[in-house]
Amino acid sequence: MSVSTVAADQSVRRDIPEPLPVLGRDVTVPLVTGGEVTYAALDYAASAPALQRVWDDVAAYAPYYGSVHRGAGYLSQLSTDLFENARWTVAEFLDCRAEDQVVFTRSTTDSLNLLARALPAHCQVFVFETEHHASLLPWRDARVTYLDAPRTPERAVAILERALADRDPHGPALVCVTGASNVTGELWPVRELAAAAHAHGARIVLDAAQLAPHHPVSVRDLDVDWVAFSGHKLYAPFGSGVLAGRADWLREAEPYLAGGGASRTVARRADGSVDVRWHESAARHEAGSPNVIGAYALASACTALTEAGFDDLVARERYLIRRVRAGLAEVPEVRVLSLFGDDAPRVGVLSFVVAGWNSSHFAAALSAEYGIGVRDGLFCAHPLVRTLLGGDPQSQGECGAPEAAPGEKSLNAIRVSFGAGTPDEHVDRFVAAVRELVRDGAKWTYRTEDGRCVPAV
Secondary structure, three states, rough: HHHHHHHHHHHHHHOOOOOOOOOOOOOEEOOOOEEEOEEEEOEOOOOOOOOOHHHHHHHHHHHHHOOOOOOOHHHHHHHHHHHHHHHHHHHHHOOOOOOOOOEEOOOOOHHHHHHHHHOOOEEEEEEEEOOOHHHHHHOOOEEEEOOOOOOOOOHHHHHHHHHHHHOOOOOEEEEEEEEEOOOEEEEOOOOHHHHHHHHHHOOOEEOOOOOOOOOOOOOOOOOOOEEEHHHHHHHOOOOEHHHHOOOOOHHHHHOOOOOOOEEEEEEEOOOOEEEEEEEOOOOHHHOOOOHHHHHHHHHHHHHHHHHHOOHHHHHHHHHHHHHHHHHHHHOEEEEEEEOOOOOOEOOOOEEEOOOOOOOOHHHHHHHHHHHHOEEEEEEOOOHHHHHHOOOOOOOOOOOOOOOOOOOOOOOOEEEEOOOOOOOOHHHHHHHHHHHHHHHHHHOOEEEEOEEEEEEEO
16 A cells, blocks of 8 residues: 555554454464464455354353253253343344344355245245345245346346336235345445335345344344344354344244244144144244254344444444555456445455456465465355356356366456454455565465365475
């Protein structure tokens, strides 16, 4: 960055909060060129490191672990209270309506597949081609209308309104939209899209996997019908997710999984069959022994982020985004991908390509030679990335795998992502490494192994 940019950032930096403590912040990794360096985790969009606060809460609870809803013992009662209180914490975090349900799932993908199973008969689903596969693919039993990638937020609303106006007005309809792109980080006009959906008698589900860790999400304010997100992107451990929102479609649907916990009563009939009465609460779709620690950890993360204050978290993230964008702008060979334009508001997610480089080769060099973890590929959003790169959005590709050997032309990109636990030094080291790799090339040779670009040994 230029001297003037650095001076301006140093002035702003005095008002920027420090990063939140996360696990792995002191981990060192070996470099292929020799020695070790503190790992720079810049792949938050895939999985954010767990907050230290969350890990401490889980560790404190672990000795009291017990099954829920089924035991009379103290540990079971305690675990049941923690599990159900976690539900209320999540509802408060999302500013849910009083009648909304919070269902614990395994992930955003699981949440949206659950909702897909709960759609009324003959429901028509509208989804932009720009969505993550978790939002793009679950609607296999519905009539799906895929909408073209919009180039402005206003265009997104107009495309949706036109599609909804042409639908059968008498049948149920659902719109699925992301809150923040997992490829470009750009914020979508969720409130306006919700208004358009409701004006045409449709409902809307918000994929908040990339939005919730970075910005406050209010079900009431955005006026969405459901929200889905994952714990592992919200600074909690793997294996927990949420589907929160209106209860009627969920209550009327067959249970997502059949088994204990989802059933209220089970009895044999005279003809030898089984008669089942299912719960009408969130338990209807939570059959089996639930992930109590996962739910508790997710709720702990919600509390930690709320107490940290999203105003401070957003201010810090915008500061880091400015530093990354300013640094990349000084490397002419770098092209940052954007759907809505360079000035569009975004979260800490940026994807880019480097002229003359295979993206997998570049990402491998960042890791092996600098200890910087980013992601390369199509980011489980194949149509969007191919559109942004000028490729055929209908083409197929294996998620995250390079499609060419190092140095050969490849239709994939590099993604850098960061958040509440990212220190300044990590993004500065990333920008410096990009500049050095472009200027001097890789110091090591690389080869393709099992679909990945790896250092040659």
